[in-house]
Amino acid sequence: xxxxxxxIAIENLxxxxxxxxxxxxxxxxxxxxxxxxxxxxxxxxxxxxxTVTSMAIIGLLxxxxxxxxxxxxxxxxxxxLFLPEDELRAYRGGKIAMVFQEPAKxxxxxxxxxxxxxxxxxxxxxxxxxxxxxxxxELLGLVGLxxxxxxxKAYPHELSSGMKQRAMIAIAISCNPDFLIADEPTTSLDxxxxxxxxxxxxxxxxxxxxxxxxxxHDLSVIREIADRVSVIYAGKIVESTRMARLFEHPMxxxxxxxxxxxxxxxxxxxxxxxxxxxVLDAKxxxxxxxxxxxxxxxxxxxxxxxxxxxxxxxxxxxxxHFAEEAWAL
Amino acid sequence: MxxxxxxxxxxxxxxxxxxxxxxxxxxxxxxxPGDPALxxxxxxxSPSDIQAIRTxxxxxxxLSAQYAEFLWSVLHLDFGHSMISGEPVRSLILQRxxxxxxxxxxxxxxxxxxxxxxxxxxxxKRWSGWDYxxxxxxxxxxxxxxxxxxxxxxxxxxxxxxxxPLFGADSFISLVLPALSLGVARAAIILRHTxxxxxxxxxxxxxxxxxxxxxxxxVIRYKHALKNALLPIITIAGIExxxxxxxxxxxxxxxxxxxxxxxxxxxxYQRDFPLIQGGVVFIAIVFSxxxxxxxxxxxxxxxxxxxx
Numbered sequence: 001x002x003x004x005x006x007x008i009a010i011e012n013l014x015x016x017x018x019x020x021x022x023x024x025x026x027x028x029x030x031x032x033x034x035x036x037x038x039x040x041x042x043x044x045x046x047x048x049x050x051t052v053t054s055m056a057i058i059g060l061l062x063x064x065x066x067x068x069x070x071x072x073x074x075x076x077x078x079x080x081l082f083l084p085e086d087e088l089r090a091y092r093g094g095k096i097a098m099v100f101q102e103p104a105k106x107x108x109x110x111x112x113x114x115x116x117x118x119x120x121x122x123x124x125x126x127x128x129x130x131x132x133x134x135x136x137x138e139l140l141g142l143v144g145l146x147x148x149x150x151x152x153k154a155y156p157h158e159l160s161s162g163m164k165q166r167a168m169i170a171i172a173i174s175c176n177p178d179f180l181i182a183d184e185p186t187t188s189l190d191x192x193x194x195x196x197x198x199x200x201x202x203x204x205x206x207x208x209x210x211x212x213x214x215x216x217h218d219l220s221v222i223r224e225i226a227d228r229v230s231v232i233y234a235g236k237i238v239e240s241t242r243m244a245r246l247f248e249h250p251m252x253x254x255x256x257x258x259x260x261x262x263x264x265x266x267x268x269x270x271x272x273x274x275x276x277x278x279v280l281d282a283k284x285x286x287x288x289x290x291x292x293x294x295x296x297x298x299x300x301x302x303x304x305x306x307x308x309x310x311x312x313x314x315x316x317x318x319x320x321h322f323a324e325e326a327w328a329l
Numbered sequence: 330m331x332x333x334x335x336x337x338x339x340x341x342x343x344x345x346x347x348x349x350x351x352x353x354x355x356x357x358x359x360x361x362p363g364d365p366a367l368x369x370x371x372x373x374x375s376p377s378d379i380q381a382i383r384t385x386x387x388x389x390x391x392l393s394a395q396y397a398e399f400l401w402s403v404l405h406l407d408f409g410h411s412m413i414s415g416e417p418v419r420s421l422i423l424q425r426x427x428x429x430x431x432x433x434x435x436x437x438x439x440x441x442x443x444x445x446x447x448x449x450x451x452x453x454k455r456w457s458g459w460d461y462x463x464x465x466x467x468x469x470x471x472x473x474x475x476x477x478x479x480x481x482x483x484x485x486x487x488x489x490x491x492x493x494p495l496f497g498a499d500s501f502i503s504l505v506l507p508a509l510s511l512g513v514a515r516a517a518i519i520l521r522h523t524x525x526x527x528x529x530x531x532x533x534x535x536x537x538x539x540x541x542x543x544x545x546x547x548v549i550r551y552k553h554a555l556k557n558a559l560l561p562i563i564t565i566a567g568i569e570x571x572x573x574x575x576x577x578x579x580x581x582x583x584x585x586x587x588x589x590x591x592x593x594x595x596x597x598y599q600r601d602f603p604l605i606q607g608g609v610v611f612i613a614i615v616f617s618x619x620x621x622x623x624x625x626x627x628x629x630x631x632x633x634x635x636x637x
Contacts, residue, residue, distance in 0.1 A: 060540050086545075093543030100541075105534040110556040110631050119552075120542050157633045171542070 005077070006033035007179055007211040008057060008096075013071035015052055015061065015235075017282075024282035026052045028235040028290065029071065031309065036178065037209040039202070041226030041243065043219050043258070045279060049235040050215045054181045057213070058096055059088045075179075094124040097177035099201075101184040103164035107156040113140075113167045114152035117174050124175040139170040143200060162193040166200065173204055179211045180204075186221060198224050220262050223247070228315075231255050234280040234290040237309055241316035251318035254291050289321070297322060335628050335635040343621045350613040351403045355396055358606060364388070365602050369412065386602065406614075408607030413599050418607035421592060425576075429588040432508055432580075433573035437566060439512025440519050445562070447516075448523025449550055452531060463520060470517025476579040479510035483583070496585035507584045511577055515569045522565045526558035533557070559630045567623035574619065575612040 015027040027049045034040050044050050055061050057073055059080060073080045075091065083091075100106040108116060117136040121127045127135060136152055143166040145151045156164055165185060172180060182201060186194040202225055205212050216222050222229055223243060230240040231254065239252040250256045260273035277294035280286070289295070292302040301321055309319040366382040367374075374382075383389040387398065402408060408418035451463035486506060487495045494503045530536070531554050539549045576590025589608070596604035627634045 058541055060537065089543045089545065091543070092541055098538075098541040100534070100538060102534065106538040108535040108539065108553050108557070109633055111553075119544070119548075124543060155632050168538075 004035065007036045007076060008032075008034040008213075009072075009074045010034075010053070010057070011072050011074075013053075013056060013073065014069040015049075015056060016067050016069055017065050018067070019065070019283075022283055025235055025285055026066070026282060027056070028285075030232065030235070030237045032213075032230055032237065032240070034179065034211050034213055036211045037205070038228060039205060039212045039214050039226045041222035041229040042213060042215045042232055043217065043222050043229060044232035045217060047279060047282065048232045050217075050232060051183055052235075053232070054098065054183050054213065054215060057181060058092055058098060059083070059085075060092075090124070093120055093177070094175050095177055096179045096181065097172040097175070099165075099169055099172045099180065099182045099185045102188045103168045104156065104161065104188075107164060107168060107171075109156055112153050112155055113159070113170075116167075117152075117171050120171055120174045135174065136170075139174050140167075142173070142204065143167070143170040145170065161189060162196065165189060165193075165197055169197075169200065169204070173208065173210075176208060177210065179213070181213045181215070183215045184217070185214075187216065187218070194221065195224070201225060219258055231258065235282070236290050236319065237317075238291060238320070239318045240309065241318075245316055249316075251312060251316065251323040252291075252320045253295050253297050255318075289319075332628065332632075332635070336625060339621055339624045343617055346617050347403075347614060348400075350617065351400060351610060352396075354606070354609055354613065355399045359392070359395075365600070368600055369602070403610055406611075408610065409603040411596075411601050411604045413601050413604075418604050421604065422589065422607060422611050425587060425589045425592045428586060429574060429576050429590070432504060432511065432577060432586070432588060433570055435504060435508035436511030436515055436573050436577075437570045439508060440515025440569065441566060443512070443516035444519035444523050445555075448520045449527055449555060451520070451524045452527030453550060455528060460524075463524065467517045467520045467524075470513050470520075473514075474579075475510045475514045475577075476583050478513060479507060479580055479583040482506045482510060503584075504586075507577070507580050507586060510580055510583075511573060515566075515573075518569060519562060519565055522561045523558065526561045527554060530554040530558040556630060560627060560634075563623050563626050563630065567619050571616040571619040574615045 010030060010032045012029045012031055013027050014025075014029045017024040017026050030049070030053065032040065032042070032053075042050050042053065052061065052066070055066075056068070057080070061068070068081060071081070075095065080088065080091065107113075114133070114136050117139055118129075118132040121132045121135045122129075125135075137146070137149070140146045140151055145163060145166050151159065151163065151167065156167070159167060169185075180201075185201065186197050189197060198221070201212070201214075204210070214222060214225055219229075226243045228241065229243050229246050230237050231246075231252065232238070233254050239246070239250065239255045241251075246255065247259065250259055254275075257273060257275045261275065275294055280290050280293065286292070286303070286306075288301075288303040288305055289298070289307050292298040295302065299321070305321070307319045307321045307323075309317045310323070311317045312323050364379075364383075365386060366379050366388060369382050370379050380389070387395060406419055408422075410417055411421055414421070447463045447466070451460040454460055483495060483506060487493050493506050494500075497503050527550075531550075533554075535557075536549060536554060539553045544553070574589075576588050576593060578590035578594050580586070581588040581590040582594075589611075593605070593608040595601075596608060
């Protein structure tokens with residue numbers, strides 16, 4: 001689907017955390033290619049490594065708890081890992097921006113929305129005060145908060161949660177970033193607001209030809225917005241393909257189980273599927289497949305050998321020894 | 330709630346507080362055993378002398394009349410005349426107040442200028458050498474009595490190396506040592522609060538968001554986090570400032586400064602009732618005013634406060 005050079009290429013990224021002197025494997029070697037003008041969904045349970053991935057891209061893994069063991073993150077070919085802090089800062093906010101889950105917590109309560117936009121555009125775009133003011137005004141128009149100037153002078157607590165999320169999006173896109181990371185941007189909102197925010201993000205992506213990494217635990221939300229999707233489980237990408245293809249032909253047992261756990265009108269009356277067992281402990285480092293202990297299809301080889309993420313058809317990769325076998329759950 | 334509404338509400342509260350405080354002061358003074366006229370007159374006074382003193386003090390009139398008169402005098406800041414010097418209490422207080430005010434402002438300034446940078450650094454580099462240094466300073470600053478520090482400073486910087494005058498208040502330079510002795514103790518207290526408050530704020534999510542914006546650490550610390558961390562700092566600075574405005578009795582004594590503290594101390598020695606009463610009311614008013622200003626500052630720093 002994409003032959004161009006990726007905007008951001010993550011290769012074999014391994015991150016470990018040290019918790020109470022014990023190692024926890026947060027990312028067990030993930031690779032994702034993210035392209036301009038494409039929304040890449042990253043779906044997984046909490047603790048699977050979604051947020052660690054986003055924090056690694058933006059260079060904000062908590063120090064000294066997190067350690068990058070190996071791998072690379074390249075932005076248009078430029079290696080971001082081990083870039084000095086001051087050079088990295090120009091990327092943050094300037095080229096790679098981020099929208100967070102709970103706008104009420106991630107907006108600074110002591111500054112007006114206008115001020116939080118202005119400081120960003122003065123920093124990265126070098127705008128003068130009056131230009132910054134005009135830019136803030138323009139941005140609020142873009143995210144649907146332009147009807148009155150009140151929002152510019154408003155403090156976060158004076159806005160509704162939908163307006164707060166729009167304000168955070170305005171801040172994120174203020175310096176025309178090439179790449180936007182949206183980490184569960186709709187999870188704290190109610191359903192009607194969710195759809196509005198998804199539409200807004202999609203519109204902004206098309207307008208600015210941004211690349212976007214859209215993180216969610218909810219496949220039905222990712223389905224609304226993503227062009228491609230990667231499924232992450234226990235710090236490993238287990239399947240990666242085009243959005244539509246994931247629903248047509250899931251290859252990894254985990255993905256299949258995940259799809260079956262989405263409420264669907266066509267299966268009305270039937271019990272929702274749940275995945276038995278518990279997520280692999282981050283402190284364990286098994287030689288085999290990370291999903292094997294919960295996998296209904298697991299065979300002896302699954303416990304012995306870790307399956308590689310291999311393309312089984314064009315643009316569709318899966319990390320399962322039996323990806324190409326027909327099977328029924 | 331708008332700023333004006335908030336300020337008006339606080340102002341009403343200030344007026345109510347002052348009224349209650351005045352009332353309490355009035356009745357406490359009357360409830361305390363011992364007729365002031367008997368104490369002032371002494372053992373040799375004749376009944377007619379005592380009566381004369383009572384008339385002079387106004388204590389022979391009905392309580393309600395005294396109370397009304399007292400409230401009226403508080404409203405005018407008119408506390409009668411000193412029984413010792415005969416001068417109006419108000420002018421005695423106002424003569425001394427500029428020195429005390431200067432000393433309090435300097436003390437607070439020194440306190441804040443030390444406490445905030447050191448407190449922020451301590452919070453940012455928690456459990457590092459810098460942090461321990463800050464904590465040790467804070468512990469010592471609180472443990473060392475400021476008069477002892479004052480005497481130490483005098484011995485060192487006025488006697489051994491005579492850079493500063495030994496006593497008096499005739500020039501700004503003579504206020505440096507007393508202000509420093511006051512300031513170090515304030516710094517120690519404000520530093521603790523700054524550190525604790527900054528540690529809390531730096532762990533909040535908006536700090537991560539600020540980093541994701543690409544802001545330099547210094548901006549994140551001193552703009553984003555510090556503004557949010559200021560609330561407890563303003564509270565404690567306000568309280569400390571209020572205390573210092575009531576006069577630093579011991580420091581004024583050590584440095585022989587004619588401030589409010591010594592004025593009130595001698596008023597108590599000499600049983601100068603109008604002056605004592607005036608002094609108590611004055612301190613109460615100043616304290617309430619400082620609190621009012623702190624409240625207003627809160628709402629400017631963090632507008633969310635206006636909701637509560």
